[in-house]
Amino acid sequence: MVLPWRTVDTRARRWRSGHDSRSLQRAPGSQPPVQPRRHPQRPSGDDRPSEIHVSWEATTVSMSDDPHWRVRARKSELHRPPWLEVLRESIELPDGRVIDDFYSVQMQDFGVVAAFTDKREVVVERLYRHGPNRLTWSLPAGYVQEGESPLEATVRELREETGYEAGEWIPVGSFVVDGNRGCGWCHCYVARGARQVQEPKSDDLAEVEVSLVPWARLIELLAAGEITELASAATIGLACTRLGPQVSI
Amino acid sequence: MVLPWRTVDTRARRWRSGHDSRSLQRAPGSQPPVQPRRHPQRPSGDDRPSEIHVSWEATTVSMSDDPHWRVRARKSELHRPPWLEVLRESIELPDGRVIDDFYSVQMQDFGVVAAFTDKREVVVERLYRHGPNRLTWSLPAGYVQEGESPLEATVRELREETGYEAGEWIPVGSFVVDGNRGCGWCHCYVARGARQVQEPKSDDLAEVEVSLVPWARLIELLAAGEITELASAATIGLACTRLGPQVSI
Numbered sequence: 280m281v282l283p284w285r286t287v288d289t290r291a292r293r294w295r296s297g298h299d300s301r302s303l304q305r306a307p308g309s310q311p312p313v314q315p316r317r318h319p320q321r322p323s324g325d326d327r328p329s330e331i332h333v334s335w336e337a338t339t340v341s342m343s344d345d346p347h348w349r350v351r352a353r354k355s356e357l358h359r360p361p362w363l364e365v366l367r368e369s370i371e372l373p374d375g376r377v378i379d380d381f382y383s384v385q386m387q388d389f390g391v392v393a394a395f396t397d398k399r400e401v402v403v404e405r406l407y408r409h410g411p412n413r414l415t416w417s418l419p420a421g422y423v424q425e426g427e428s429p430l431e432a433t434v435r436e437l438r439e440e441t442g443y444e445a446g447e448w449i450p451v452g453s454f455v456v457d458g459n460r461g462c463g464w465c466h467c468y469v470a471r472g473a474r475q476v477q478e479p480k481s482d483d484l485a486e487v488e489v490s491l492v493p494w495a496r497l498i499e500l501l502a503a504g505e506i507t508e509l510a511s512a513a514t515i516g517l518a519c520t521r522l523g524p525q526v527s528i
Numbered sequence: 529m530v531l532p533w534r535t536v537d538t539r540a541r542r543w544r545s546g547h548d549s550r551s552l553q554r555a556p557g558s559q560p561p562v563q564p565r566r567h568p569q570r571p572s573g574d575d576r577p578s579e580i581h582v583s584w585e586a587t588t589v590s591m592s593d594d595p596h597w598r599v600r601a602r603k604s605e606l607h608r609p610p611w612l613e614v615l616r617e618s619i620e621l622p623d624g625r626v627i628d629d630f631y632s633v634q635m636q637d638f639g640v641v642a643a644f645t646d647k648r649e650v651v652v653e654r655l656y657r658h659g660p661n662r663l664t665w666s667l668p669a670g671y672v673q674e675g676e677s678p679l680e681a682t683v684r685e686l687r688e689e690t691g692y693e694a695g696e697w698i699p700v701g702s703f704v705v706d707g708n709r710g711c712g713w714c715h716c717y718v719a720r721g722a723r724q725v726q727e728p729k730s731d732d733l734a735e736v737e738v739s740l741v742p743w744a745r746l747i748e749l750l751a752a753g754e755i756t757e758l759a760s761a762a763t764i765g766l767a768c769t770r771l772g773p774q775v776s777i
Contacts, residue, residue, distance in 0.1 A: 346656040346663055346735060357606040357614055362631050363709070365606055365614060370658070372733055382611050383658070384633065386709070407595040409619070409632070410704040410711070414595055417707065452750065455659040458666065458757035460612070460635070462659070462711050465758050484621055486595060498769050501701065508707035509714050513758050516765010520747050 346373050361387060386456070386463035390433030391420035391510045393518040394445045394473040400491035402443050402473050407485045411507035416492075416500050418511040419443075429453070429466035437470070440481040441489045446472030451517040456509075467514040469521060494522075595622050610636060635705070635712035639682030640669035640759045642767040643694045643722040649740035651692050651722050656734045660756035665741075665749050667760040668692075678702070678715035686719070689730040690738045695721030700766040705758075716763040718770060743771075 352369040364385040370378040394402040404417045421436030423429050430448060437443055449469045456462035481487055492500070500506055501515055601618040613634040619627040643651040653666045670685030672678050679697060686692055698718045705711035730736055741749070749755055750764055 347661070348656065348658055348733075356608075359605075359614075359616075359629070359631055363614070363633065365608075365612070367608075370733075373656075373735070376733075378733065380608075381658070382608055384612065384711075386706070407597065407622075408704075408707045409597055409630070410707040410709060412596070415707075420707070452753065452755075452761055454758040454761050455657075455756055456758050457635070457705060457711060458657045458659040458664075458669070458759065460659060462633075462706060467761075484597075484619075484625075484627065486622070501766070501769060504701065506701075507704055509703040509705050509758055509762050510707065512701055512703050512716075513762035513765055516762055516768055517750070519765055519768040520750060 348372055351377070356382075382460060384457070384460045384462045386461070387422045388429060388464040388466065389420055389422045389510070390429045390436065390466040390468060391418050391514045392433050392437055392445075392448075392468040392470050393418055393514050394437055394441075394443060394470040395494070396473045396491060397471075398491075399494050401494060401497050402437070402441050403490050403492045403497065404440065405488040405490065406483075408508060413507060415507040416505050416511070417508055418514050420510060423466070429464075430468070433466065433468055437473075438477070440479055440483065440487055442475050442477045442479045443473045443489075444476045445470030445474075449521070451514070451521060454513065465510045465513070467510070467517050469514075469518045597621055600626070605631075631709060633706070633709045633711050635710070636671040637678060637713040637715065638669055638671045638759070639678045639685065639715040639717060640667050640763045641682050641686055641694075641697075641717040641719050642667055642763050643686055643690075643692055643719040644743070645722045645740060646720075647740075649742050650746050651686070651690050652739050652741045652746065653689065654737040654739065655732075657757060658734075662756060664756040665754050665760070666757055667763050669759060672715070678713075679717070682715065682717055686722075687726070689728055689732065689736055691724050691726045691728045692722045692738075693725045694719030694723075698770070700763070700770060703762065714759045714762070716759070716766050718763075718767045743767075 349371040350368050351371050354367045355364055356367050357363070357365040366383045366385065368381045368383055370381045372378065396402070402419060404419060405414065406417060407413070408415050408417065419433075419437045419440045421432060421440065423432040427435070430450070434444075434448065437445065447470060449471070451467045451469050453464055453466045456465055479487065479489060497515060498519070501512060506512055506515070598620040599617050600620050603616045604613055605616050606612070606614040615632045615634065617630045617632055619630045621627065645651070651668060653668060654663065655666060656662070657664050657666065668682075668686045668689045670681060670689065672681040676684070679699065683693075683697065686694065696719060698720070700716045700718050702713055702715045705714055728736065728738060746764060747768070750761060755761055755764070
């Protein structure tokens with residue numbers, strides 16, 4: 280039985296193993312390619328999700344109804360290229376309600392990488408970051424420049440900031456930085472075979488100290504509150520979902 | 529030998545096991561409390577990091593020098609309470625350079641939780657999110673309201689959005705959403721013993737479908753690109769660093 284999305288019971292549904300959606304039929308441990316992300320500020324007919332079926336008890340729920348918000352109007356309230364733009368949107372919800380002052384923030388997309396050496400150490404940085412307003416441990420990261428792919432940008436930033444290159448790059452996910460307002464996309468990578476090929480020559484505003492930290496130590500730094508940026512935390516966590524806390528790489 | 533932070537070699541330092549900083553002397557697997565985070569937009573003398581020693585080869589490096597940026601002036605360029613405020617800052621770097629147009633963004637802090645039932649399932653939501661501009665799987669999350677602690681807010685949001693409560697709450701980290709600009713803090717939790725106690729009664733703009741998803745399936749959804757928000761990805765990853773991909777809870 281196929282039910283439209285909005286008529287199903289709101290009680291929690293249980294997922295039955297063996298009755299998963301197509302995207303879940305991968306063998307555990309396999310590495311599916313990351314699906315291309317759409318830009319959060321580019322609504323169009325293409326943004327509609329494809330139909331996904333999820334089993335729940337004996338019921339299959341169709342998610343084909345369109346729950347998208349319709350943007351009725353959009354006004355730029357602050358534009359400071361290339362750094363950010365704040366948009367005030369008039370939104371029509373699927374139930375007909377209108378929200379006249381929803382704020383979205385466009386910011387630059389960036390990439391971040393957990394780059395492993397052959398000795399299972401991760402290339403990390405220690406630097407001042409103005410967001411958390413403190414000295415912090417951080418994974419190499421940087422903005423995607425015009426004409427670059429996210430992967431190209433992250434490869435470049437790793438080399439510039441740390442002097443390291445890596446032989447194998449694995450995309451482990453792309454995520455909008457803020458689920459409500461956008462704030463750009465974060466492209467996360469795990470890289471293997473990292474080795475130093477040059478001295479760092481970053482033009483970052485902050486001085487960067489580069490270290491090699493064993494994977495288990497990095498997990499401990501994360502647990503100790505010494506990693507303060509969401510993108511670094513997410514990328515370490517994503518590496519963990521692929522590699523486990525006791526990485527064998 | 530103690531060297532000041534800025535005079536050390538920029539070549540990657542190797543961490544010797546057994547010579548770690550105090551914060552790393554925890555037994556593997558122990559759960560240190562999350563350190564309180566400072567607000568990114570509240571620079572003060574208190575924000576200076578405490579001295580941390582990191583061993584490298586036979587050398588101990590002191591990080592006691594202050595790498596903080598000094599905010600010379602700050603001007604509000606856009607203020608839309610309670611949603612966001614954009615600040616233009618004039619920054620003086622430690623090397624004396626001045627940046628006159630650094631933009632910081634103040635946004636609301638929020639909490640997010642990976643809540644496990646006793647059957648090792650996680651309480652997840654499927655809903656439209658305007659940031660990624662798509663239907664997405666997401667962990668329960670919500671803004672910290674005036675007078676609430678982040679934990680209180682997240683407990684409340686879990687109950688309102690999903691109808692679930694949990695017996696045990698473990699803070700697994702607090703992170704600034706954007707390392708450069710701030711954009712609020714994300715407080716991440718893992719909860720255990722989740723059980724439904726009421727019907728959901730969220731006042732969110734988006735319709736929310738609540739599901740229980742086995743931990744291994746949630747990892748697969750993440751790998752398949754079906755989780756699109758950085759905060760959800762980070763919290764699942766943080767749970768993984770504590771619990772492993774094959775959770776035993």
